[in-house]
Amino acid sequence: MLRSRLRAVGISAARVTEHPAPAAVRGILLDIEGTTTPIAFVTQVLFPYARKHLRSHLEEHAGETEYESLVARLREEHASASRDGETVPPWADQPLTARLAAAAAYVEWLMDRDRKSTALKELQGRIWEDGYRRRELAGDVFPDVRPALRRWREQQLQVGIFSSGSVLAQQLLFRHSSAGDLTPLLHWHFDTRVGAKTDPESYRRIASLVELPPDRVLFLSDVTRELDAARSAGMQVRLVVRPGNAPVQSDHGYQIIRSLDEIAG
């Protein structure tokens, strides 16, 4: 369109720099909730599943070394919260059944407040792992996800995940997904150990870890504050709009996609 208009006025398009061309994308970084996966899967399936199976899970694995260490970390967090004057439920160490009940009550207290406890995240991951293995859970992904991952693989793009869910939770979701095992199509998994999703430094770190210049990486998310951070770090970004997402404000200025099919690669 521009070229033909320029030709019409006798100007060679080759000599006109309208906008610098975007750098060719070599890597795609995906958010999960609201991007690859309906938000409701996390809020209405995963979180309630962890809550429902919390007590039976702790009882089932009582005595295993990892669980003793996990409960010990919960106890430390509990003591620290208590010192800070928080109204945590009471703790008991003896007998073992009381210790597990105390741990469970504290975990429920954390869940009720949506606290970002690492011990809580680890425990949730372990409960989900059992659920996926028993096929009581399957990671919900939108139908365009698998075809897009395959297409990007054919185009030799690197593809990965950046989510506030732990790397373990990410791998479980994609390994046991409604579209089969998608983990062979994913090169990277990053969680908030690399930094907050709203901090530009996190995206600089990711670009450095995957050895790509930031402007060669395209980040897709439904949250504009995350796009702000990725763009500050130099990444290309698109705002993902999916069924079930919170409405976005109209003044964000980001290019919107409603399907991963819109990313030609």
Ligand SMILES: [Mg+2]
């Ligand atoms: Mg999201």
